[in-house]
Amino acid sequence: MTSTFLGMPTTAPRGVGHLRGDQSFPAAARRALADSQLRRNLGHATATIRAKSAAVIAEAPDWQQLRDAGAAIKADVMARLPELLEQLEAAVTAAGGTVHWAADAVEANRIVTELVAATGSDRVIKVKSMATQEIGLNEALEAAGITPVETDLAELIVQLGDDRPSHILVPAIHRNRAEIREIFLREMPGVDPALTDDPVALAAAARRYLRQTFLHTPVAVSGANFAVAETGTLVVVESEGNGRMCLTLPETLITVMGVEKVVPTWRDLEVFLQLLPRASTGERMNPYTSMWTGVSPGDGPQQVHLVLLDNGRSAVLADEVGRQALHCIRCSACLNVCPVYERTGGHAYGSVYPGPIGAVLSPQLTGVEENASLPYASSLCGACYDACPVKINIPELLVHLRAAHVTAQRRPTTESIAMAAAAYTMDHPALYAAAQRAARLTRLAGRRGRGLPPPLSGWTIGRDLPQPPPQTFREWWAER
Amino acid sequence: MVGRTVNSRELILGRLRAAIGPTTTTPAEVPRDYRPAGGDVDLDVLVHRLTDYRATVHRCSDAEVAKVVDEVLGGQRVVVPPRVPGHWLPATVAAVTDENLTAEQIAAFDGVVTAAAVAIAETGTVVLDAAPDQGRRVITLLPDVHICVLRTDQVVAGAPDAIARLDPNRPLTWISGPSATSDIELNRVEGVHGPRRLHVVIVPRP
Structure with a gap:
């Protein structure tokens, strides 16, 4: 019937079901963050459930x-x-x-x-x-x-x-x-x-x-x-x-x-x-x-x-690191403790599986290139790992999927260029010292309310640019 | 359709085998260092946990069960499973035995009186296994009040004890308090589709 090798693990098909959003996470999250009612509702609900869960877990001396x-x-x-x-x-x-x-x-x-x-x-x-x-x-x-x-x-x-x-x-x-x-x-x-x-x-x-x-x-x-x-x-x-x-x-x-x-x-x-x-x-x-x-x-x-x-599960199973996402028992504890979920809510994740577990499960079910923004929808704080009743190491999976995503990309990204440049600079002490001095210039560029200019603006849309010190460590050391 | 089903079965199993590579058929060693079955049973814990989840608890002798049923359901219509002990039912309730009643008929009853199979003290859970003194699952679902009579020798400490005692080949219903939901702002509210009131009557072992 088909020429595909029968035993090939396969991701979930397009055009059916709800594993893919119609927007990337950052775009969808921006809309959610602007909804103050949503943020109040989520903050209240997740705080309530965290307290209840902590109390009954404390009653079980053999929880670990x-x-x-x-x-x-x-x-x-x-x-x-x-x-x-x-x-x-x-x-x-x-x-x-x-x-x-x-x-x-x-x-x-x-x-x-x-x-x-x-x-x-x-x-x-x-x-x-x-x-x-x-x-x-x-x-x-x-x-x-x-x-x-x-x-x-x-x-x-x-x-x-x-x-x-x-x-x-x-x-x-x-x-x-x-x-x-x-x-x-x-x-x-x-x-x-x-x-x-x-x-x-x-x-x-x-x-x-x-x-x-x-x-x-x-x-x-x-x-x-x-x-x-x-x-x-x-x-x-x-x-x-x-x-x-x-x-x-x-x-x-x-x-x-x-x-x-x-x-x-x-x-x-x-x-x-x-x-x-x-x-x-x-x-x-x-x-x-x-x-x-x-x-x-x-x-x-x-x-x-x-x-x-099946619907993509065989593809998840094929990844020795990634397969632990299949351990999930759908308790949602990782959503309730996640600082990102608490602020954006579930719709921003696009898939029916939101929150930290969704960020590692959905991209694996569809193939990472079709939910490419989800592995980045996390600060890697690790609260989800601590909360997971079956100990899924979600931060490890997020990093693993980010690496898979970067590898899958054929052309260099702004991030990969920046990282390659950083590696080269750090290998050359004179360049590094110059770069540190130059960073002081961002005291002008990165003033409160302003981000870095393109193509680096992507980094500062969601983050505050740290204020560089007036003096680098090397300068301070040289003066002593 | 049969042909398609068989093909998909082979397809999925083939994909999964390819995904995991050379397999072992030996079950892995699972560390079971959690509290095992056989812990001490504390009836006060059971009462506390039942009450905490809004069940009403009564403690009395087997002979006094009828009095409790009268207090809760006196003057009302009650459905009972085929082998509920007759002396549990006071003359003040109109008790009808479930002999293949329709769902609509069962829904018209005010209450149901059953025995139980097992109860878990630590979680305040009563388990029904559809034995003749507990009846079909539907009779404890549609009436608004469920009175469940529990013997102290049916109470175990924790979930591992209950799993060890129960027969998976029977339809099992684990009940922890009345029907409830946490769907509105994650606050627990009692009383959605199942019985809105649960009474547990604890009697000594015979």
């Missing part, structure tokens, strides 16, 4: 040991991924489920659309899932005349507001209660016009709005937080009960899962179920976790499908 175990299990998964997937497929099939393999977003969307169409339903209820956002499933379903209904409260806010998600855990983190009230009043059919902006009232409005939809939709689509190769068990971790509704009420359940989500053994869940809620929502345990193994006769969906998705 749990992180070590989580990291080791994920590294083992990556080393044995093909075999574990075959084991998972066999276990799910033995329990009455059907396993499908999707090489990319286009194929996954086609498989799900066909499965929904086969039920005869023109509506599907959805549990919040990063994988289905990544592949643009909602757009594919709509194109086939099927209405996808997002049932997670934050996803519902995003869907009703015709907005884009900006956070892995809380896609509407950029909205405050007053904005959410306005969206509900404007877009939610049958909403009480006297609705207040009390979060309890807003949650109750979502409950009323979705209840009949839950009861009368015969097919649901979910993601999965974990899949156990040994037993075929799928796990969804959630809070509201919308997940339980989707996983329990319909006749047909379709789960779309990135291949990296598999874990080897049932026992491994004892690690991740301690790590995920504490790192994610800052709870000892999230309100609801559902686990199902194939079909349970008489209880829940009787048609159970699992779609295993």
Whole structure:
């Protein structure tokens, strides 16, 4: 059918899904930074979650040991991924489920659309899932005349507001209660016009709005937080009960899962179920976790499908350093501690995976040249590494990807010329002394509010130029 | 469609094998230096953690369960799983056993009374495994009040103990407090789609 070598790891295709932004990070960030309401909302929300998470992590005396175990299990998964997937497929099939393999977003969307169409339903209820956002499933379903209904409260806010998600855990983190009230009043059919902006009232409005939809939709689509190769068990971790509704009420359940989500053994869940809620929502345990193994006769969906998705993951796996981005359990702790994310929000990253993990995952899924600005969307402060419950060394990955990006560029960049010039100057003491003296001239060029002239202005758009001292070290030393 | 599925399977597995190179089939040694199963159970911790996440806790004898059910759901309609002990149900509630009721019928009940499989003290979690005294998953989902009766010998210290006790072949629901959301400004608000009130009744082992 195709002349491509079958075993070649492949990045995610263009033209489908949401892994690429339409602007570079600096351009998109500039717009976000100008929105003071957005910055207030994000600052408030991330400060709240950081405090909650720190408190429950402090309660676990073995937090570092749990992180070590989580990291080791994920590294083992990556080393044995093909075999574990075959084991998972066999276990799910033995329990009455059907396993499908999707090489990319286009194929996954086609498989799900066909499965929904086969039920005869023109509506599907959805549990919040990063994988289905990544592949643009909602757009594919709509194109086939099927209405996808997002049932997670934050996803519902995003869907009703015709907005884009900006956070892995809380896609509407950029909205405050007053904005959410306005969206509900404007877009939610049958909403009480006297609705207040009390979060309890807003949650109750979502409950009323979705209840009949839950009861009368015969097919649901979910993601999965974990899949156990040994037993075929799928796990969804959630809070509201919308997940339980989707996983329990319909006749047909379709789960779309990135291949990296598999874990080897049932026992491994004892690690991740301690790590995920504490790192994610800052709870000892999230309100609801559902686990199902194939079909349970008489209880829940009787048609159970699992779609295993590659969509660029094989390309990430092929990079020995980069593959640790696949360890991610989507807790979003790295977003909540990131000084860059806190100021720009998630939309600036373009991809559905924002924040530090997005900055290392998205460019690898698409190929670094198609998300080239993301590895630079960080100050390399390292807070993300400390916060990661499975110890992904995000700063190391960022530097690794920057190097890959520079290597991939055929022509010299301003930065590479500047660095080459700096190297030459530092190798020649007389030149270096002259350069240091010359730097004093920037006291004029770099006065407050002004940057360096082009082509060096790129550096000073986002940074203050340090004030050079009136005297160089060499001059001071010579005078002594 | 079958042919396409098989091709994609081989394609993906081939890509992944190429990505990792020569593979080992030996599982790596995972350092499990975290607290293992078998820790001491502290019921006061369980009560604290349940209450902290807005569940209401009652401690009484098995014979007094009916009194608690009466206080919470007296005069209301209650759905129960096939094998819930009859003496838990007071005469004041109209209890209907779930025998393949429709979702719509179940949604019309005010409350549900079940047993549990396991509870985790450290996290304030109750786990249901759809045994006949707990019933199908749907009955503990649609009614607004869930009364869950727990025996002290079902309480374990931490997640590793629960994983060791549970059977992955059963549908499992881990419940930590009533339905909640943190989606509005990351503040926890109780009561979205699942039961808005959770009562946990702790009784001594028989």
